[in-house]
Amino acid sequence: MTGRHYLDHASTSPIRPEAVAAMDRWWAAGHGDPSRMHTEAMAARYEIEEARQQVADCFGARSREVVFTSGATESIAAAVRGASHRGAHQVLSAVEHSAVRLSAQRLGGRSSSGQRHQSTVVGVDSTGRVDPDEMAAAIQADTAAVHCQWANHEVGTVQPVAEVVAACRERFPDVLIHVDAAAAAGRVPIDFAETGADLMSISAHKFGGPPGIGALLVRRGLRLVPLLEGGDQERARRAGLENGAAIAGFAAACAVLDDDGSEQEASRAQTQTNTLRDRAQRLEGVVLYGHRTHRLPHLVCLGISDVEPQAVLIALDRAGVAAHSGSSCASESLEPSPVLEAMGLDAHHSLRLSVGWSTVDEDVDAAAQALEEALADLRRLRA
Secondary structure, three states: OOOOEEOEOOOOOOOOHHHHHHHHHHHHHOOOOOOOOOHHHHHHHHHHHHHHHHHHHHOOOOHHHEEEEOOHHHHHHHHHHHHHHHOOEEEEEOOOOHHHHHHHHOOOOEOOOOOEOEEEEEOEOOOOOEOHHHHHHOOOOOEEEEEOOOEOOOOOEEOOHHHHHHHHHHHOOOOEEEEEOOOOOOOOOOOHHHHOOOEEEEEHHHHOOOOOOEEEEEOOOOOOOOOOOOOOHHHHOOOOOOOHHHHHHHHHHHHHHHHHHHHHHHHHHHHHHHHHHHHHHOOOOEEEEOOOOOEOOOEEEEEEOOOOHHHHHHHHHHOOEEOEOOOHHHOOOOOOOHHHHHOOOOOOOEEEEEOOOOOOHHHHHHHHHHHHHHHHHHHHHHO
């Protein structure tokens, strides 16, 4: 499609050519089931383990700590449910992704000790940042896990993850800590070992890998009740035949980032979003949401008064610009954004623009111009 400008990389980033090439090679090889003992199977096992090491290297983990999943949603569910046998209580911030929030809410039933499962939601400030001490204070004797995202998927605010981990460890040294890094992976440097966290969720499609593949990083020695049971794949931590082609594509995307691509892309993205932010804030009724400095480099969330987000998105799309509203009312649900509500902001009128590996300056200029024209036209109609 010509004349299009894709600025919705925070939802999903177009697959990188390196990932496509790696998947094509996998399919062409005619691999067998990597759990078997014949030649085709052993070739598949070798490539999967090579890919596992590449993913581990990209995110500062050991190879054996990488559990391949279908994506961050499954990884999050596996973390929530896998930790639930340790206690009946879970702690999460008010701006966590719905995958964390709903998994904790829907846990239901009782723990192994007979207590009913429950969760404590910790508030955030107006920029979307959590207070590490408040997160730690919410921990109880029966807390199974603490969930803290690396960065927010709607407004881009980066959380003080290291401080949260330190505060929680000081209060309860053995509490499990899970970090949802889906929005941040591939955008900022991530070192799983240095965070001190026990679990971390990642999706490949967020930074140019294929959809339908991700990982749950599990601290060495930690045992979780598996979410999916059946076979002994992934060292009995996630049953089901491995998606070898997607795993190969995931590793190829990680290899691009490891070859200094991450730093270069982040620098370019920061410049592009600075341009978007500066030009948008010159427009009437537009404000910046999220933290001004502690933020992801590729994402800008704007509050826009007096016009409906659906109308803005349609106008942008007609101008060739793909974007997203930070409010879920512009997607599957009619409810306002829980993230923006938790921040005390207008949860009904927002716009999210996000860049990625394939974004060029022309896309940014086109989006900024289209937004200016769309708001002018929509406000003229209201008048």
